[in-house]
Amino acid sequence: MAEAPKYEMPKAYEPAKVEQKWYKFWLEKGYFTPRIDPKKKPFVIIMPPPNVTGELHVGHALTATLEDIMIRWHRMRGEPTLWLPGVDHAGIAAQVVVEQQLAEEGLDRHKLGRKKFIERMWQWASKCRRTIAEQHQRLGASCDWGREKFTLDEGPSKAVRTAFVNLYNKGLIYRGERIINWCPRCATALSDLEVDHKEIQGHLYYVKYPLTEDGGFITVATTRPETILGDTAVAVNPKDKRFKAMLGKKAILPAVNRIIPIIADDVVDPEFGTGAVKVTPAHDPVDFDIAQRQGLELVNILNLDVTMNENAGKYAGLDRFDCRKAILADLEKDGLLVKVEPYTHSVGHCDRCQTIIEPLASRQWFIKMPPLAKSAIEAVTGGRIAIIPERFTKVYLNWLENIRDWCISRQLWWGHQIPVWYCSDCGKLTVSVDEAKACVHCGSAKIEQDPDVLDTWFSSALWTHSTLGWPDDSEELRYFYPTTVMETGYDILFFWVARMIMMGLEDTGGIPFHTVYLHGLVRDEKGEKMSKLRGNVLNPLDTLKQYGTDALRFALTGEISPGNDIKLTNARLEAGRNFANKLWNATRFVVGSIKQEEADIRIQQDKLFLEDRWILSRLSRTTSTVTKLMQNFQFGEAQRQIHDFLWGEFCDWYVELAKIRLRSGEKPSPIPVLVRVLEASLRLLHPYMPFVTEELWQNLRQRLPSKWLKTESIMVANYPKAEAKAIDPEAERVMESIIEIIHSIRNVRAQYKVESSRWIEAQIYAGELKSTITTYSEVIQTLARARPVIFLDTRKGQRGENIVALVLKESEVIIPMASMVDLGAERKRLKKEIEETRAEVARLEARLKDKAFLSKAPGEVVAGERDKLATRKDKLERLKQGLEKLS
Numbered sequence: 021m022a023e024a025p026k027y028e029m030p031k032a033y034e035p036a037k038v039e040q041k042w043y044k045f046w047l048e049k050g051y052f053t054p055r056i057d058p059k060k061k062p063f064v065i066i067m068p069p070p071n072v073t074g075e076l077h078v079g080h081a082l083t084a085t086l087e088d089i090m091i092r093w094h095r096m097r098g099e100p101t102l103w104l105p106g107v108d109h110a111g112i113a114a115q116v117v118v119e120q121q122l123a124e125e126g127l128d129r130h131k132l133g134r135k136k137f138i139e140r141m142w143q144w145a146s147k148c149r150r151t152i153a154e155q156h157q158r159l160g161a162s163c164d165w166g167r168e169k170f171t172l173d174e175g176p177s178k179a180v181r182t183a184f185v186n187l188y189n190k191g192l193i194y195r196g197e198r199i200i201n202w203c204p205r206c207a208t209a210l211s212d213l214e215v216d217h218k219e220i221q222g223h224l225y226y227v228k229y230p231l232t233e234d235g236g237f238i239t240v241a242t243t244r245p246e247t248i249l250g251d252t253a254v255a256v257n258p259k260d261k262r263f264k265a266m267l268g269k270k271a272i273l274p275a276v277n278r279i280i281p282i283i284a285d286d287v288v289d290p291e292f293g294t295g296a297v298k299v300t301p302a303h304d305p306v307d308f309d310i311a312q313r314q315g316l317e318l319v320n321i322l323n324l325d326v327t328m329n330e331n332a333g334k335y336a337g338l339d340r341f342d343c344r345k346a347i348l349a350d351l352e353k354d355g356l357l358v359k360v361e362p363y364t365h366s367v368g369h370c371d372r373c374q375t376i377i378e379p380l381a382s383r384q385w386f387i388k389m390p391p392l393a394k395s396a397i398e399a400v401t402g403g404r405i406a407i408i409p410e411r412f413t414k415v416y417l418n419w420l421e422n423i424r425d426w427c428i429s430r431q432l433w434w435g436h437q438i439p440v441w442y443c444s445d446c447g448k449l450t451v452s453v454d455e456a457k458a459c460v461h462c463g464s465a466k467i468e469q470d471p472d473v474l475d476t477w478f479s480s481a482l483w484t485h486s487t488l489g490w491p492d493d494s495e496e497l498r499y500f501y502p503t504t505v506m507e508t509g510y511d512i513l514f515f516w517v518a519r520m521i522m523m524g525l526e527d528t529g530g531i532p533f534h535t536v537y538l539h540g541l542v543r544d545e546k547g548e549k550m551s552k553l554r555g556n557v558l559n560p561l562d563t564l565k566q567y568g569t570d571a572l573r574f575a576l577t578g579e580i581s582p583g584n585d586i587k588l589t590n591a592r593l594e595a596g597r598n599f600a601n602k603l604w605n606a607t608r609f610v611v612g613s614i615k616q617e618e619a620d621i622r623i624q625q626d627k628l629f630l631e632d633r634w635i636l637s638r639l640s641r642t643t644s645t646v647t648k649l650m651q652n653f654q655f656g657e658a659q660r661q662i663h664d665f666l667w668g669e670f671c672d673w674y675v676e677l678a679k680i681r682l683r684s685g686e687k688p689s690p691i692p693v694l695v696r697v698l699e700a701s702l703r704l705l706h707p708y709m710p711f712v713t714e715e716l717w718q719n720l721r722q723r724l725p726s727k728w729l730k731t732e733s734i735m736v737a738n739y740p741k742a743e744a745k746a747i748d749p750e751a752e753r754v755m756e757s758i759i760e761i762i763h764s765i766r767n768v769r770a771q772y773k774v775e776s777s778r779w780i781e782a783q784i785y786a787g788e789l790k791s792t793i794t795t796y797s798e799v800i801q802t803l804a805r806a807r808p809v810i811f812l813d814t815r816k817g818q819r820g821e822n823i824v825a826l827v828l829k830e831s832e833v834i835i836p837m838a839s840m841v842d843l844g845a846e847r848k849r850l851k852k853e854i855e856e857t858r859a860e861v862a863r864l865e866a867r868l869k870d871k872a873f874l875s876k877a878p879g880e881v882v883a884g885e886r887d888k889l890a891t892r893k894d895k896l897e898r899l900k901q902g903l904e905k906l907s
């Protein structure tokens with residue numbers, strides 16, 4: 021027999037001492053890297069790439085935890101499992117961060133120049149990438165670091181250029197003048213999704229436009245009077261009878277005296293303002309469409325820094341809001357401002373810097389979305405892609421059915437430069453995946469690349485295939501694509517998930533993933549969104565230091581269900597830490613109990629005790645439930661089941677029963693079952709709490725004969741499988757009864773505040789379970805501190821005095837009062853209290869008969885005394901009954 025090592029576990033679990041050691045061990049063993057095995061179906065998650073804008077926040081920690089749970093689980097099930105990590109260059113978001121740093125140094129990107137600025141961006145991005153990788157490692161993320169990707173790496177960049185060129189050649193990418201959202205602070209166009217719409221308390225200004233003939237007027241209403249300068253028509257609804265006579269006439273635009281037509285268009289809402297609306301095609305998307313239909317002129321009145329340009333006449337050079345004031349003053353002076361009403365309306369703000377965006381007509385690159393949306397809709401309605409929770413399917417389809425063209429050019433420097441070259445000789449475009457050296461049309465070398473970059477979400481949309489080698493026909497792309505699960509927050513369903521589906525289908529012809537799993541937001545104790553502004557942000561690294569990684573993971577996923585927001589509270593973090601400690605103590609007991617002569621710990625199936633059969637049955641049932649829950653993405657409930665089994669059944673009951681048996685020396689020893697259940701439970705829990713389970717499993721492994729646990733690490737051991745033959749309903753029934761009996765006695769002790777040193781008597785009627793439960797008399801005595809324990813042959817019911825009777829599921833427990841309290845002393849105490857209460861009742865009665873009191877005291881005082889009398893009388897009655905019971 022192999023000699024077990026002399027070994028003792030430290031008294032307490034110290035996460036900081038073990039976490040980095042195990043992560044390094046896993047990494048060195050290469051466990052995170054899957055082996056491509058054509059005979060097996062792989063499980064693949066491409067990690068949503070965090071932005072290179074700083075550190076990970078608690079939302080990233082949730083993403084990493086959920087994905088790591090899935091990844092570890094599938095890996096333990098023997099599937100080749102790939103979790104590919106990456107980082108996003110984050111276009112505008114990252115550029116804003118570095119621009120702020122430059123501003124602090126008294127610099128800006130223009131002073132620095134494009135080349136130097138991009139160098140600064142790379143320095144920043146590399147630093148962030150390192151931080152993000154380290155933080156993911158601290159979280160225990162078991163991703164394949166050898167395959168880590170950055171959106172600006174050569175591979176993904178080539179994918180971006182290829183996708184662009186393909187779409188351009190198919191006519192799905194075009195350059196055109198459209199109304200875009202312009203952020204003057206960021207000095208770039210934004211897509212519709214990058215604009216936050218906020219309700220603003222503003223004004224509705226009614227302005228008279230004089231007609232060119234018969235001295236009449238037409239009145240329009242606007243929230244942005246400065247845009248009057250860009251009007252090229254006044255429009256009314258063709259069905260609106262009020263304006264019938266006006267149609268075809270001309271108005272004189274105030275402030276600039278331009279002559280504009282009065283036209284009819286179906287889009288005009290007769291209910292808004294006066295029913296006549298100003299048309300400003302260069303600064304409003306609806307008006308832009310009217311102008312396209314009606315052949316109206318476009319007059320752009322803004323410079324890109326949102327000062328007024330030369331088209332604004334005498335207002336040229338003013339800031340947009342100063343211009344508004346100046347125009348209003350002039351209109352007032354000329355008697356053209358009819359009235360001003362308070363008006364709440366929605367105003368677009370840049371979602372990066374919160375500056376009010378300005379809609380303006382601009383020449384930009386767009387993707388024609390409806391043809392791409394069509395196949396993305398079919399992928400979901402046809403069941404090839406499932407969205408969890410299902411309710412987001414409708415949201416997804418609704419968005420795609422109403423999709424608008426996507427503005428993809430950004431006037432930034434940080435990102436993928438648009439692969440288009442303009443020829444100054446023939447004026448034609450060269451669109452090319454590789455760096456163009458000459459115009460493809462005329463051969464001229466006088467070509468210049470478009471200075472703009474692509475929206476950062478363009479490269480994100482290719483992420484599932486660009487990370488696996490597309491457009492090359494790589495082995496990885498063939499094996500790992502389509503990926504299995506796309507796990508991300510529901511807040512980027514449109515930004516990212518929908519676009520990945522469209523581009524995945526477009527580029528590869530196949531779906532990018534089979535399942536979309538959407539998680540909710542992490543909120544604080546009060547359910548508020550965490551934000552720096554509110555100051556309620558929990559920094560994941562701080563919580564790691566304070567509670568340990570496993571506690572944070574436990575807290576994040578403990579109550580999670582698909583698509584719902586979760587609260588991260590200190591109480592949940594503490595619960596996570598307590599759970600780790602509980603497991604530590606239980607394992608320490610098991611490890612400490614393994615004797616050398618017991619080192620061969622085979623379970624003797626035919627000699628099992630009732631509690632052995634019970635815990636093995638419960639383990640099997642829990643395993644089966646947990647597996648089903650995880651298959652259905654119910655990770656929060658699965659974690660709760662594992663926790664409740666380990667804490668509420670294994671630690672609280674089986675370990676306690678085992679201690680009694682070990683003390684009594686009864687054979688067979690409970691050690692084999694203790695080891696079996698603990699070892700399997702640790703594997704069950706491993707995907708959720710990887711560090712503490714590895715530490716405990718290794719401690720157990722060291723104490724066992726070398727052949728017993730052959731694998732080197734819990735993370736590559738098999739995930740437990742339910743054993744149907746271990747299910748034992750009879751053992752569960754009896755053990756549940758025993759637990760219920762002990763529970764009920766403990767509750768009564770607490771209720772009557774019985775001192776823990778005092779033994780109380782328990783009479784038990786156990787019906788048909790009597791013969792089995794009788795053999796647990798010793799256990800009941802020890803765990804409930806009940807002595808003597810007497811077994812009754814008949815049910816006693818509620819009869820009899822001086823007892824507490826507890827009617828349980830299959831049994832009944834009777835506890836004589838005298839065994840809990842000292843009857844003589846209790847009687848004495850009650851008598852004293854009765855006397856005192858009686859005296860008070862007499863005093864109150866006398867007072868309420870006193871005519872002087874009744875006539876002088878205010879009504880509410882008298883009423884108060886009457887109430888007091890009623891409660892005292894009631895108390896007196898209860899005290900008397902209590903005393904009667906004791907006699």
Ligand SMILES: [Zn+2]
Pocket residue numbers: 203204205206207370371372373374375
């Ligand atoms: Zn901005």
Ligand SMILES: [Zn+2]
Pocket residue numbers: 443444445446447448459460461462463464
């Ligand atoms: Zn040319």
